[in-house]
Amino acid sequence: MLVTAADLxxxxxxxxxxxxxxxxxxxxxxxxxxxxxxxxxxxxxxxRYSKVGAQAMDAAPSLRVISKHGSGTDTIDKMAAEARNIRVVAAVGANAAAVAEQTFALLLACAKSVVELNARMHAGHWDKATHKSLELNGRTLGLVGLGEIGVRVAEIARAVNMRVIAFDPYARNFPDHVKQVSLEELFHESDVISLHCPLTDENRHLINAETLTRCRRGVIVINTARGGLIDEAALLSAVRSGRVMAAGLDSFSVEPMAAGHDFQGEQNIILSPHVGGVTRAAYVKMGVAAAKNLLAVLENRAQVSRR
Structure with a gap:
């Protein structure tokens, strides 16, 4: 059994x-x-890390199951796996609490200028007379994706009295406090847009120069999903122009981020190194779920082969 990481x-x-x-x-x-x-x-x-494609599958003729240590399976070539009768399973929801908390940590950091004020304080400044932060009470949070993470983010938002709207064509049940809207409505109505959907060929660069022009001026963009959902050059331009007030990002088009990336040093872009799902509790829950998922596949196949 191969684990694409250093531990479990x-x-x-x-x-x-x-x-x-x-x-x-x-x-x-x-x-x-x-x-x-x-x-x-x-x-x-x-x-856990790296991509698993057709070449790896062909190199392992005994391979029966690929189990994701997390919920996102975009690093696994699922079409190649299906063609080779290899099951792909994911630990859906195992890190939902951790990612939802990271989402709101980034949102609060953007709305309350936490990073900037911290740096100013450490430099000996006292900006009470001049600083004005954004109050989230009564603002509209637009969620793109309403899976387990999105639902948890909506619960936190309700606690601070935000209005929550969401776009998710696959969600079966919308909570009473979340209004279902079209993507176009979400862009027009949101003060904060937070991404919680998988990356597909259809939604790559969902946030781009054109869609950003449809958003309210001063919108906050949060991404704890997949970096490819955002056209990074377009987001940088929008932040610098003021169309986007701030962005809180935990995932990026290329990871790890290389030194000299254009986001580095941007005051209104808050960065974290794809650690939304990285807590001790989530680490255990994802590992256990990944193990149980693959065992279920192996044990089922063993039973079938014995019949």
Whole structure:
């Protein structure tokens, strides 16, 4: 069994005690995964980092299941997996609480100028007479995606008396305090736009120069989903022009972010290194869910083969 990371929670390892575990290391490249598949021919892969594509699958003829240590499966070539009768499963909701909290941490940092004021205070300034932050009470939060994370963010927003609207064509049940709207309505009505959807070919660069012109001037943009949802150059231009008041970003088109990225040093762009789902509790929950998901697939296939 291959884990595309340097470790796995002990609670997850206990569930996998009947299997040999091979770790890919802290930052495996896609080709590293291919080589490990060739050497070890794993029956299952737990994906934390790196991509898993057709080449890796072909290098592991015994592979039966790819289990994501988290909810987003965009780093797994699902079409290639389906063609090879390899199941792809995800730990949906395991990190929902952690990501929702990170979302609101970034939102509050943007609305209340937390980072800027902290730096000013440490430099010896006292800006009470000149600073005005944004009050979220009564403002409209637009959620793109209303899965488990989006629902949790909506609950937090309700606690601070924000109006919550959401666009999600796949959501079955909208909470009573969340108004279902079209994407166009969401762009027009939101004071804050927060992204909580998977990345697909259809929604890549959903936030771009054209869609930003449809938003209210001074909108806040939060992304704790996938970096590819945002055209980064367009967002940077909108922040610099004031069309976007601030952006709080936890994911990026290319990760890890290289030194010299245009976002670095921008006062009104708050950055975190894709750690929204990284808490001790989420680490355990994602590991356990990933282990249980793959075991369910392996055990089911074993039962089928015995019939």
């Amino acid at each position: 929670a002990p609670e997850a390892l206990a569930l996998l005690s009947d299997y040999e575990i091979v770790y890919a290391g802290k930052a495996p490249a896609e080709q590293d995964i291919v080589e490990l598949c060739r050497i070890h021919n794993p029956i299952a892969i737990i994906v």
